[in-house]
Structures are given as C-alpha cells and as structure tokens.
Amino acid sequence: MKIIVAIKQVPDRDSPVHIDAAGKWIEESDLQYAMNESDAHALEEALQLRDQHGGEAIVVSAGPERVGTTIREALAKGADRAIHIVCDDLGARDALGVARLLAAAAKQENPDLILTGLQSEDLGLGQTGVIVAELLGLPHATLILHVEKTGTGIEAKRELEEGWFQNIELPTPAVLTIQSGGNKLRYATLMGIKRAKTKEVRQVAAAELGADSVPVAVLDEIALPKRQKSTQMLTGTAKEAAAALVEKLKFEVRVL
Amino acid sequence: MSGVLVVMEQRAGRLARINWEALAAAHRLGAPAAVTAAIPGAQTEAPAAEIAAKGPGKVLRVEHPLLASYTADGFSIALEQAIRAEQPEYVVFPHTYQVRDYAAALAARFGQVLIGDVVGIGDGPVFTRQLMQGRLNGNYRHSGSGPCFVSVQAGAFPAELSSSGPAEVATFTPALDAAQIRTRPGEPFRATAQAIDLGSAQMIVGVGRGIKDQANIALVEELAAALGAELAASRPICDAGWLPMERQVGSSGQTVAPKLYLAAGISGAIQHLVGMKGSQCIVAINKDPDAPIFEVADYGIVGDLMQVVPALTEAVKAAKQ
Numbered sequence: 001m002k003i004i005v006a007i008k009q010v011p012d013r014d015s016p017v018h019i020d021a022a023g024k025w026i027e028e029s030d031l032q033y034a035m036n037e038s039d040a041h042a043l044e045e046a047l048q049l050r051d052q053h054g055g056e057a058i059v060v061s062a063g064p065e066r067v068g069t070t071i072r073e074a075l076a077k078g079a080d081r082a083i084h085i086v087c088d089d090l091g092a093r094d095a096l097g098v099a100r101l102l103a104a105a106a107k108q109e110n111p112d113l114i115l116t117g118l119q120s121e122d123l124g125l126g127q128t129g130v131i132v133a134e135l136l137g138l139p140h141a142t143l144i145l146h147v148e149k150t151g152t153g154i155e156a157k158r159e160l161e162e163g164w165f166q167n168i169e170l171p172t173p174a175v176l177t178i179q180s181g182g183n184k185l186r187y188a189t190l191m192g193i194k195r196a197k198t199k200e201v202r203q204v205a206a207a208e209l210g211a212d213s214v215p216v217a218v219l220d221e222i223a224l225p226k227r228q229k230s231t232q233m234l235t236g237t238a239k240e241a242a243a244a245l246v247e248k249l250k251f252e253v254r255v256l
Numbered sequence: 257m258s259g260v261l262v263v264m265e266q267r268a269g270r271l272a273r274i275n276w277e278a279l280a281a282a283h284r285l286g287a288p289a290a291v292t293a294a295i296p297g298a299q300t301e302a303p304a305a306e307i308a309a310k311g312p313g314k315v316l317r318v319e320h321p322l323l324a325s326y327t328a329d330g331f332s333i334a335l336e337q338a339i340r341a342e343q344p345e346y347v348v349f350p351h352t353y354q355v356r357d358y359a360a361a362l363a364a365r366f367g368q369v370l371i372g373d374v375v376g377i378g379d380g381p382v383f384t385r386q387l388m389q390g391r392l393n394g395n396y397r398h399s400g401s402g403p404c405f406v407s408v409q410a411g412a413f414p415a416e417l418s419s420s421g422p423a424e425v426a427t428f429t430p431a432l433d434a435a436q437i438r439t440r441p442g443e444p445f446r447a448t449a450q451a452i453d454l455g456s457a458q459m460i461v462g463v464g465r466g467i468k469d470q471a472n473i474a475l476v477e478e479l480a481a482a483l484g485a486e487l488a489a490s491r492p493i494c495d496a497g498w499l500p501m502e503r504q505v506g507s508s509g510q511t512v513a514p515k516l517y518l519a520a521g522i523s524g525a526i527q528h529l530v531g532m533k534g535s536q537c538i539v540a541i542n543k544d545p546d547a548p549i550f551e552v553a554d555y556g557i558v559g560d561l562m563q564v565v566p567a568l569t570e571a572v573k574a575a576k577q
Contacts, residue, residue, distance in 0.1 A: 013465075013523075017391050017546065026392070095360065095369045118356075122388055127360035127370055130328075134361040139438035140328060142357045159508055160444055161353050163501075167442040179508075181495030216400035217369050220382065225393045225548065231540075231556045238563035239571075245539065246571040248555055253537045255459055255516045256483075256575055 001055035001149065003046040004106045005079065006116035006128065007039040009063055009070040013121065023221045025091060035070045038117025042178035044185050045147055046115050047078045053149055056080045058109060062101050062206070064088045075196035076188035082199070083109075087206035093213045099131035100211035105204060107136060111173060113154065118143055118177040126177075133175035140175040141168050145182030157182070257403065260286040261344035262312070263335060264295045265352055266303045274350040274408075276415035279310060281408045282348045283416075284377045289313040292342060294428075296334055298324035308422040316342070317427045322434060328358040329437045334430035336365050341428065344403055351407040363405040370405045371396050373526070375412040385409075389525040390548035410530055452486070452502045459485035459516040462505055462532065463493055466521020466542060466561055470498045475565045476520050482572040488512070490528045506531035521561050524549030541565065 011017075012032040020027050035043075046057040059074040061067050062085035071082045085101050087093075093101075106114055114133075119126030126142075133140035145165070146157040153171040159179050160166060170176075188196075206213075234244040250256040262282040264275045282291045293312040295303050300317040308315045318338050322330050331354075339347060339362075347363075349355040351373045363370045376384035380397060383406060387394045398404040454460060461480040467473060473493075480487045487503060494504040505512055506528040517535035522528060524540070524547055532538070533552050540553035541564050550556045557564055 011388070013389070017388055019392075026388075096364060096367070099364075123394075124385075124387060124389070125369075125372060126356055127372065130357070130360040131364045131369075134332075134364040140361070141439060143353060158441075159353070161507065162511070163509060164444045164446055166444045169440040169442075171438055181491065215369075216367070216398065216402075217371050218397045218399050220395045220397050222387060222392050222394045224546075225386070225390065225551055227551045229538075229552060229554060231550050231553045233556045233558065235558075238559055238567040241557045241559060242564060242567035242571040245555060245557065245568060246575045249516065249539075249572075250575055253516060253554075255537075256572065 001049055001053045001113060002109065002111045003049060003055065003057050004060055004109055004111040004114045005039070005043050005046045005057060005074070006060050006102050006106075006114065006132070007043060007070065007074060008036040008117070008120050009033050009061065009067045010036045010120055010122045019222055019224070023223070024219065025222065033066060033070065035073060036117050036120050038119065038178055038180045040117075040185055041180050041183055042115040042117050043074055043077065043079065044183045045178055047186070048183065049113070049147060049149065055112070058083065058111070060085065060102060060105050062087045062098060063090050068201070071201055072196050073188065075199045075201070076192040077186055078192060080199065082201045084201055084203045085206055085209065086203050089213060092215065094215035094217045095125045095127040096131055097211065097213045097215055099128050099135060101206055101209050102128065103132045103135040104209035104211055106132065113172060114138070114175040116177055118179050129175055129177035136175070138173050138175050139170045140177070141170060142177040143179045144176045145179050147176060257343050257345050259290040259292060259342070259344045260346045260348060261339060261342055262291060262293050262348040264293055264303070264307060265350055265354055266295060266297055266300070269299070269302055271303055271306060273415055274352065274410045276310060277410065277413040278348050278350040278408050279312060280413040280416050281374070281377060281406070282346070285346045285348065285381060292316050292344070294318050294335070294338055296323050296331055304425050305422070308425050312423050314423050315425045317425065318430060319427055320430050320432045322432045322437060325441055326354055327437050327439055327441060328361060329439065330432060331358050332362045332365065333432055333436055335362055337430045338428050339366070339403060347403050347405045349405075349407040351409050355407050359405060359407060366402040368400055368402050368405050370407055371398065372407045373409045374406055375409050386526055389523065390529070391546065409526070411533070447501070454486055454488055454503070454505065454510045454512045457486040457512065457514050459483050460488045460505070460512055460514045460518070461485045462488040462490065462517060462519045462522055463499070464490040464519065464522030464528070465492045466523070467493070470496070472562065473498055475562070479520070479565050479569045479572070482569045482576070485516070485518070490522050490525075519549050519553070520565055522549055523547045524552065
C-alpha cells in the first residue's frame with residue numbers, strides 16, 4: 001500500500017496568542033510549533049497500515065522552512081520519505097488553495113490511500129482532505145477512527161454524533177480524514193531520529209505545482225471573542241478562592 | 257444568482273433544532289420570500305410539510321431513492337444539480353457531522369470553499385467563525401463570483417420560527433445513478449451500552465487536559481465525591497484512556513445541562529462547549545486567564561489545578577459538615 005499522509009504544522013496549543021499589529025493574524029515570533037493533533041493520528045494510522053501490509057508511507061506538508069522540523073518528526077516516527085511544499089503564504093490561501101497544492105503533489109505519487117487529520121487546530125476549517133478527494137476525483141470519508149484493508153479496498157470506522165459509529169466501505173484509491181484518539185501515537189525512538197536524518201525530503205516550490213492562490217474566502221480581521229456571560233473572577237490564594245467559590249455555591253447557586 | 261438556499265437535514269424523518277437555526281441564519285442573508293429550504297432524501301413529504309410551516313419562501317424536496325441513506329457522493333451530486341437549477345447567491349447548512357463530510361466537496365464543484373461553523377453574520381455580510389480552538393474569532397468575507405457556501409454552528413442563531421401560512425412545496429428529481437455512489441455506508445451502531453447517564457446528573461465535575469497526568473485524576477475524583485457530583489471529561493482525557501468514553505461530554509460524547517458544571521483544566525474548545533454550555537451555572541478553573549472556557553463561565557478561578565482543586569475539596573467538605 002502506498003499511503004500519502006498530509007500533515008500541518010500548527011502553533012502549539014500552549015503558545016501565547018497575541019494579535020499582530022495589522023489585526024489579521026497572531027504574532028508568529030511568540031509561537032512554538034507542533035504537528036496538528038489529528039494529523040499525528042493520521043500518520044499513526046498510515047504507519048500501522050504500512051507495517052501490516054507493506055508499501056510506503058509518504059508525508060506531505062505545505063508551509064515555510066520551519067515546517068521542516070515537523071516533517072523530520074514524522075520521518076523519525078517511521079514515515080519513509082517526505083515532500084515539503086515550500087510556501088511562505090500558506091495563511092493567505094483558503095482551503096481550496098491549500099488543497100490544490102496537496103492534490104497536485106499527491107497526484108504525482110499515484111497513492112492507494114491519502115490520509116489527513118480531520119481539521120487543523122489553528123484555522124479549524126476541516127475541509128482540506130474532502131477537497132483533495134474532490135479535486136482528484138476520489139471517494140472519501142471523514143471522522144475516521146480506524147482503517148482495515150479489504151479485498152477490494154478499505155473498510156473504515158467512522159464517528160457519528162452523540163456516541164454513534166458506522167463502518168463504511170470504500171474502493172481504493174480513496175481519501176480519509178482521521179479523527180483524534182482512534183489509535184495510540186508512537187514516540188520516535190533514538191534510532192528513528194537518527195534514521196530520519198538520512199531519509200529523503202523533496203522540496204517543491206508551491207509555484208511549480210501550478211496552483212493559483214487567489215482565495216474565495218478572505219480572513220479580514222481577527223479579534224478576541226466577547227464574553228457571553230459576565231464572569232465573576234474569584235481571586236486570592238488557592239484557599240481564598242476556594243472559600244469564596246464555596247460561598248457562591250452555597251448562597252447563590254444553592255447546590256451545597 | 258439571487259436568494260438563499262438552506263439545506264435541511266433529516267434523520268429518520270426527524271428535523272433537529274439546528275435546522276431551524278440554519279433557517280434563521282438564512283433569513284439574515286435574504287428576505288423571507290427569497291429563502292428556499294431544500295430537503296434531500298428518499299421520502300421527504302412529511303419533513304417538507306413541517307419545514308413549510310416554519311417560514312421559508314419555498315420548500316424544495318430533493319428526492320431520489322438513492323438518497324435514502326446518506327452518502328457524500330449521492331448528496332453532492334443531487335445538491336449540485338439543485339443549486340445549478342436554483343442559482344442561489346448563498347447556500348446555508350447546519351454545521352453537522354454530515355455537512356462536514358460533503359459540503360466542502362460540493363462547494364469545490366463550484367470553485368468555492370465553505371465558510372464553515374459560523375457563529376455570527378454581520379453587515380457586508382461578514383461571517384464570524386472561531387479560530388485557534390475558540391481562543392480567537394476571525395471575520396471572513398466571500399470574494400468569489402459563484403454562490404457563497406456557509407454552515408452555522410449549533411446554538412449560534414436563535415431558532416426563530418415564523419407562523420405565516422405554509423410555503424409552496426416543489427419537488428426536484430436529480431439525475432442519479434447507483435454506479436455514481438462509490439462508498440457503502442453501514443448501519444450506525446453504538447460501541448458500548450451507555451451505563452452512565454450524565455444527562456440526569458445535578459452536578460458534574462468535568463476534567464480536561466490541564467490535569468496533565470493520569471495520577472492527578474484522583475484529585476478531581478475527590479472533589480466530585482465531596483460535592484456528590486458525577487465525573488465527566490473532555491475528549492483528550494477519554495482518548496488517553498484516563499477516563500472511560502462514557503464520561504465524555506461534547507459533540508462526540510454526551511450533552512449535559514446540570515445545575516452546576518465545574519470545568520477543571522478544560523480550555524473550552526467548541527467541541528466541548530456544545531455539550532455543556534446549557535448548564536445553569538458554570539465554574540471554570542484554569543491556569544490560562546484567556547482560556548475560552550471563561551467566556552461561558554459564571555465563576556472563574558485562574559490558578560494551578562493542583563493547588564485549587566484540593567483546596568476546594570477541603571472547603572466543600574467543611575461547608576457540608
């Protein structure tokens with residue numbers, strides 16, 4: 001099985017969020033970066049399928065030079081090789097613009113399966129995998145927790161709302177977007193980290209993939225959300241705050 | 257190109273509240289007479305009649321036997337044809353798991369993207385959606401020449417229902433062939449019998465990623481025991497196996513509305529908030545003063561869980577004596 005895994009480097013969850021001077025994005029100089037969580041689960045699913053059935057797991061990621069660290073992390077965990085779509089204006093592209101880049105890179109590889117996370121932790125558009133499928137004319141399924149190879153294609157366990165699931169059969173090649181938590185992420189071993197240094201990372205300029213970047217949906221400005229309720233903040237030491245809260249629970253909320 | 261097409265979603269003939277919220281959002285984008293509500297399916301007569309009484313200008317039954325169960329292929333092909341026939345300026349969806357599965361593919365067929373999970377529509381129109389797991393809002397503008405595809409978040413728009421006379425109902429029969437549907441969906445199932453019904457709990461202590469270590473779960477267990485509350489968790493805690501899936505609150509778990517929901521170390525990503533924001537009183541304890549959980553909290557404590565939770569357990573015990 002030849003599997004492409006599309007991963008995104010996103011600001012680390014614990015990074016501080018400061019709006020930049022133009023009000024269009026956050027201060028990037030403050031940020032630490034990490035692999036998007038559901039993409040990490042997509043990578044894990046790809047590695048398990050590769051380990052079980054043989055073949056190749058190829059990582060594709062679009063972004064500036066810094067994305068290289070996340071690509072190395074994927075290689076250290078066991079991906080066979082990588083394609084880095086070098087692109088300094090990723091944030092200016094909409095989901096269709098990003099999907100065009102990934103689809104063009106994936107097409108050259110002629111994979112059996114394309115996996116990606118179901119949505120990114122920064123923009124949360126949740127569309128990239130679905131659009132890649134549409135652009136390549138492939139069947140797709142989203143919110144997948146587990147993938148099994150069958151005689152004619154694959155069977156995938158799909159999450160529905162409120163604790164329901166369903167199994168869905170797809171012919172290959174196909175595109176799946178992976179939900180977090182369906183598999184247990186492996187750690188990179190020391191040997192893996194060492195080997196990653198010798199694995200192939202092919203850099204392709206976004207312009208070479210022939211995908212235009214004029215967005216249909218434009219992010220005009222960002223802002224801190226307004227509070228929906230007026231929150232009473234209880235301050236002081238842990239003990240003082242706890243005592244103040246118990247007073248509220250007893251006399252105002254009346255649950256004690 | 258004019259008017260608004262809102263795509264409704266039925267499950268076994270039932271229309272969830274989020275459909276009426278999507279209809280309300282559609283009314284912000286066009287006059288009531290210009291709003292058409294499409295209902296795809298194999299048997300849409302009854303839901304179409306229900307929708308017709310809720311104030312759209314027109315109801316369109318997009319009906320075909322192959323739409324009996326949802327497939328991304330079937331729905332994309334059928335709705336593409338309906339949209340080309342209707343030529344709306346806006347296409348509005350409820351942001352459900354089903355819509356997340358196909359709406360972006362449908363939009364791509366028109367060279368468009370979905371402006372998804374919208375929480376507000378301002379003049380322009382400007383569409384507000386959440387970024388960075390709810391830590392920021394982003395304002396989006398549509399600049400393409402085709403129809404503008406939008407999906408709305410559950411609970412973001414009041415489901416205002418008009419009581420005007422029933423709207424006209426028309427039927428659209430898409431050209432659809434079984435060979436065009438490439439996936440085979442199985443029957444929905446539940447993994448485990450849900451032994452824990454969080455929905456009926458009066459008090460819930462919810463625990464999130466901020467607890468850091470499985471060993472620290474005991475701290476919140478003690479607090480829950482002192483309060484007489486049920487213990488619940490956000491998704492990452494259940495994914496890690498620290499608490500069973502049956503205790504998960506949020507879009508993929510249970511929806512709760514207790515008298516008291518105490519969120520310990522939960523940042524407040526929308527997937528969790530939709531499951532608990534209807535609680536009567538919300539208390540949030542978090543080390544990050546900017547965590548989105550504080551936006552919905554009645555009382556907040558900014559601090560270290562390892563300090564605050566044990567102090568609270570002691571204070572609750574003392575108060576109950």
